[in-house]
Amino acid sequence: MNSLFVPFYILGFAAVRISAFSTYTKLDVEISGDTLSPHFSQFWRSTGLCPPQPHQEIGKYLLSNDVMQNFLLISSTPHQGIQQIRIHWLLDLITWDPIQNAYNFEQMDQLVEVFHANNLTLGFEVMGNPSSRFTNFDDLKELGELRKLVQQIASRYIHAYGKDFVQKWNFETWNEPDHKDFDNLNITVDGFLNYFSAVSDALKEINPDLTFGGPGGSCRKPSFSKRCWALLDYCSFHGAQKCGLDYISIHKKGNSDAETILSSEIETIGAIHDKYPNLKTVAIVNDEADPLVGWSRPHLWRADSKYAAIIVKAIAMHQYRFRANKSSQVNYRLLSNDNGFLNFYPNFFTQRTLNARFQINNTVVKYAHLVRKPALTVMGMLSKLGDVQVKMTLSDTHNRTFGGIASIRGGECDGFEVSSIFYYSADSQNVTRKDLVRVRYDIRSILTEQLAGQSCVNEMLIMTCHVDNRLTNPYEEWKRMGSPVFPSGKQFYQMHRSEGPECGKPEKVVLDNDGTFTTSFTMRLPGVALQQICWDTLQGSTAPTSLQVLPVSQTLVLIKWDDSSVLGRCVQTYQVEYAKNSNDFNIINDYRLLFNSFYFFSRSVRGSYRVKMIDFFGRSSSYSSVVEFTR
Numbered sequence: 001m002n003s004l005f006v007p008f009y010i011l012g013f014a015a016v017r018i019s020a021f022s023t024y025t026k027l028d029v030e031i032s033g034d035t036l037s038p039h040f041s042q043f044w045r046s047t048g049l050c051p052p053q054p055h056q057e058i059g060k061y062l063l064s065n066d067v068m069q070n071f072l073l074i075s076s077t078p079h080q081g082i083q084q085i086r087i088h089w090l091l092d093l094i095t096w097d098p099i100q101n102a103y104n105f106e107q108m109d110q111l112v113e114v115f116h117a118n119n120l121t122l123g124f125e126v127m128g129n130p131s132s133r134f135t136n137f138d139d140l141k142e143l144g145e146l147r148k149l150v151q152q153i154a155s156r157y158i159h160a161y162g163k164d165f166v167q168k169w170n171f172e173t174w175n176e177p178d179h180k181d182f183d184n185l186n187i188t189v190d191g192f193l194n195y196f197s198a199v200s201d202a203l204k205e206i207n208p209d210l211t212f213g214g215p216g217g218s219c220r221k222p223s224f225s226k227r228c229w230a231l232l233d234y235c236s237f238h239g240a241q242k243c244g245l246d247y248i249s250i251h252k253k254g255n256s257d258a259e260t261i262l263s264s265e266i267e268t269i270g271a272i273h274d275k276y277p278n279l280k281t282v283a284i285v286n287d288e289a290d291p292l293v294g295w296s297r298p299h300l301w302r303a304d305s306k307y308a309a310i311i312v313k314a315i316a317m318h319q320y321r322f323r324a325n326k327s328s329q330v331n332y333r334l335l336s337n338d339n340g341f342l343n344f345y346p347n348f349f350t351q352r353t354l355n356a357r358f359q360i361n362n363t364v365v366k367y368a369h370l371v372r373k374p375a376l377t378v379m380g381m382l383s384k385l386g387d388v389q390v391k392m393t394l395s396d397t398h399n400r401t402f403g404g405i406a407s408i409r410g411g412e413c414d415g416f417e418v419s420s421i422f423y424y425s426a427d428s429q430n431v432t433r434k435d436l437v438r439v440r441y442d443i444r445s446i447l448t449e450q451l452a453g454q455s456c457v458n459e460m461l462i463m464t465c466h467v468d469n470r471l472t473n474p475y476e477e478w479k480r481m482g483s484p485v486f487p488s489g490k491q492f493y494q495m496h497r498s499e500g501p502e503c504g505k506p507e508k509v510v511l512d513n514d515g516t517f518t519t520s521f522t523m524r525l526p527g528v529a530l531q532q533i534c535w536d537t538l539q540g541s542t543a544p545t546s547l548q549v550l551p552v553s554q555t556l557v558l559i560k561w562d563d564s565s566v567l568g569r570c571v572q573t574y575q576v577e578y579a580k581n582s583n584d585f586n587i588i589n590d591y592r593l594l595f596n597s598f599y600f601f602s603r604s605v606r607g608s609y610r611v612k613m614i615d616f617f618g619r620s621s622s623y624s625s626v627v628e629f630t631r
Helices: 057-060 065-076 104-118 141-160 163-167 189-206 228-237 258-273 305-323 373-384 443-450 474-480 489-497
Strands: 026-037 048-049 083-087 095-097 100-103 121-125 170-172 210-218 248-251 283-286 332-335 355-360 367-372 388-396 403-410 417-424 433-442 460-468 516-525 527-535 543-551 555-563 571-579 597-601 608-615 627-629
Touching: 026 141, 026 403, 026 417, 026 443, 057 104, 065 104, 065 367, 065 543, 065 555, 083 170, 100 248, 104 121, 104 141, 141 163, 141 189, 163 355, 163 489, 189 210, 189 228, 189 627, 210 228, 210 388, 228 258, 258 283, 258 305, 305 403, 305 417, 305 527, 355 474, 367 474, 367 489, 367 543, 373 460, 373 527, 388 443, 417 433, 417 516, 433 443, 433 527, 443 516, 460 516, 474 489, 489 597, 516 527, 543 608, 543 627, 555 608
Parallel strands: 026 433, 048 083, 083 121, 121 170, 170 210, 210 248, 248 283, 283 332
Antiparallel strands: 026 388, 095 100, 355 367, 388 403, 403 417, 417 527, 433 516, 460 527, 543 555, 555 597, 571 608, 608 627
């Protein structure tokens, strides 16, 4: 286990908390072209949720308008900044029809269609008990029936949407099996191994490239985590490939902080690798890597930028510790927060969620309206990072609240991008301050190392965006309004305006004689900042696609589009337009949009909608297709 530990100062990286009495006033950073990670992938693009009880009725919840808004807002994260949603109890969307002597997939079909239409992938936990059809996985007959069911699921959606879509899913074992929440099923330790083998065999028979992992638990002491360690024993004995274990999923959370997530992982991964050396190459997934257990527990820090900064801090720590660290032997594949839940009254902002839900029950037609929290906004900021990580050097390596990641995107001058994200986090501590960050970009070094020394005379622009508790704080806006249970349309508008990120105008980059560029900005603790430097491009950007309009109430719709066809990530804003009559379009957003969604309030929402993108250089893409909304 000790072999996994590398002191953070060796990595030139800040990771843990400092005192509230720190006297730092200036934070100096240098970004150069040295490659730290040539294949920098965004391994954090995931969230998860557990539908409320009763499990046999989860279709009512997962297919409700409230959850549809949640899914659309999550999927509107720029550049698929969140791609996967991992959901408990999915098998309970399926029912058994004794008259037809067949399974009814109607509800699951509807859910999968929503995911396919919005470029989302399923974290498919093979969990649940359709119509209480199963009782005991020590029974060979029931295992055969389970195997048939899993085969039907895989083949059904491959046939409907193609193998490429389903191959992106992470199939996984029953969640936290050692907590024994089996929904009236008897799953002994041997029964769990039987279940694992049946599911794995079923998936691989349909398509050997389908991904299946487990045990999806904390893997604590063997006296408690019997099923976790039994599965690892089994797969170590037979070999991971033969037993069908494509990844090892664990759940390690913090103590209202980021560092404990990583230290807990290091301990558990070390124990697994020490005991099972032949499993060292199997990918590691922490798909419940939250700063604190208990999603429904209200905490004030979950409402604002403290939570957002912890998320970015934890991601950066993992990148430096596992993925950019050449001495690491850990194949770390995925870090996922489990924060896709919907809050309930009276905890509008303070639960572990990405959006704040307001249930408007004082109207004839009841509906819900969601407001994006900073925790989701920073996932959009993270999506702007590139595909190669470059060196970021901090002048003060003892400042353990400040850090970040620098990256580049592109292989030629045309449309080249440098993007850097910075966090300022004392975890959940109630510490506030404001400091100056000065960043020196060694552009000559970046071009020499990453573009073989091309001169790149294209014009460059830089844009800086912030999330903090002064500029982007819907929770504070709501409190200033008197914490209304049923906000008015005007009050929702004010909260949406404060969602952020708050971005300055793109400014021209002028290099010094030595090929460097230095910029300064104020950063507040807690907070997150993003800087993008974009080189001009001769290529015109294509239009946003897949425009859709979701009705919320008689006077409110949620408009959502897809940015996968938009060239590059240098988006200044989107312009959303509405026409009551077919061709009389007017702009309906009077503030910048970096997410691919917009709530529109109007006495009449019937009409035509379209959207276009505006880049850093003020150029517009063509318009999306027009959508007619007539409900």
